[in-house]
Amino acid sequence: MAAHHHHDSHGPELAQAAQATLEGAGEQWTAMRASVFDALAQFDKPASAYDIAEAVSKAEGRRVAANSVYRILDLFVGANLARRVESRNAYIANSHPGCLHDCIFLVCDKCGDTTHLDDDKLARAIRGAASETGFTPERPVIEVRGKCAACD
Incomplete structure (x- = not known):
């Protein structure tokens, strides 16, 4: 990653x-x-x-x-x-407001805890896939819903 x-x-x-x-x-x-x-x-x-x-x-x-x-x-x-x-x-x-990047959120459906991840490789891939279709991505929103380690 x-x-x-x-x-x-x-x-x-x-x-x-x-x-x-x-x-x-x-x-x-x-x-x-x-x-x-x-x-x-x-x-x-x-x-x-x-x-x-x-x-x-x-x-x-x-x-x-x-x-x-x-x-x-x-x-x-x-x-x-x-x-x-x-x-x-x-x-x-945003705990690093001077840094621009796409975010990925892991959202726990049970307790509501939300973890913020940064993955430039994944973000570039999503932007690239969108661009290949002729779409201009401006603000990708990536959220993964599930259970956190504490709730699992």
Whole structure:
């Protein structure tokens, strides 16, 4: 397997990397965006916009609408700060926002645990297969559903 190697950031280092990446894309790192990212990064499993809105609401002491969170999450996905787990309609913080690549998610149907893998060889093969049909792949989404080792 041709794995993609990089440094995974956590905690304040991850927030700083996310801020630098977003600002590098020409966007502002507002207090609300920082709050949404911090809440997203706290989850150990993919979180819905409603989960994130609730966490931000508690932290801010005021109600934050899920619609506002969705808009910010869309921005984060576009800027590579977050990844959307399509089958769960949920999001995870990208632990290496400055690194662009296609992701593969292993999603446990029993406990919801989601593992993120990078495999450049597989990603190139999928993009190549799509291109051979005349299709221009922009954002391959690869999810493998099953049971994690803890649930098996």
